[in-house]
Amino acid sequence: MDEAIRETEVENLYVLPAGVVPPNPSELLGSEKMKQVYAELYEIFDQIIFDTPPIQLVVDAQLLCSLVDGSILLVRSNHSSKENSKKALQKLQTANAHVIGSIFNNNKMKMDGYYYAD
Template sequence: MRKTKKKAKAETRHRRQKSTEPQKLIAKLSPKSPHSELFRSVRTNIEFSSVDKVMKSILITSSEPDSGKSIICANLAVVFAQQGKKTLLIDADLRKPTVKKIFPGAASHGLTGILTNKITISEAICETDVEDLYVLPAGVVPPNPSELLGSEKMKQVYAELYELFDQIIFDTPPIQLVVDAQLLCSFVDGSILLVRSDHSSRENSKKALEKLQSGSAHVIGSIFNDQKMKMEGYYYAN
């Protein structure tokens, strides 16, 4: 029986989504590629960014939306896990969650469920198919993201996770749009600003950095994402 055009298009679209989505995790699929080496270089720079304090927890935010922040967070989490560190990637973007799309096996519940006392930490954390890598999805999008992230409960959850994992990476919303990253940066070990080189103006990047620093952040560097290259390039600067 011949397939209808509508059904054939739907199947083609489904195959395309299955084939392209995992390719974003270049550090997992092509660990020996030049781009994976760039992520390892960023990892090394993070580890040596302070002589006085171990960068066990880092927060990554961006100056503007559509900067490629979430996929960079995911790849960094992969290379930390590949180092043998028990690593947790937290989707702290409670407004526009992305981590679950990158790791589709993650459960629908997550951080918001913990913060509203509906589930426990152990129930919310999900294993991935990368050894030593775990993810904490955002969960159900709440009406009050800032209030949840700035709560005492969030600090308690962070303290527990800090004891459970060797490395924690927070993926947070763009700092120019909302205060969420400013609320979290006060208690993580270090914060990083992601700048998309062909998208962010110098003035916007400067304002984003000022906002991050106003939240008592320990800014350890910036990552420049060059979208103009045939394949994305990532650069780290102290």
């Protein structure tokens, strides 16, 4: 673990790169070993963020959300449809994820005084 964790230029921010994708990532993410890795990381760090592929593509996010304290759904403006966003949230809920919020990004909004206008 010590060899794999990388320090960044940002103070107190570290990265653990995923490395080479194994032939069976879902089996690996759902394994007891992954639970041990998470427990070890949690002993070292106060907060851990897992960046996963889109929940609609693979089961990685669903597997990881069972390990973590909270999940955040990222919705990309002009890319993610309302229907797909709802389905993604349903998949998180089915996996018993504790959804703590969402991020709506890539939205081009203009500031008009104190208010945003589309």
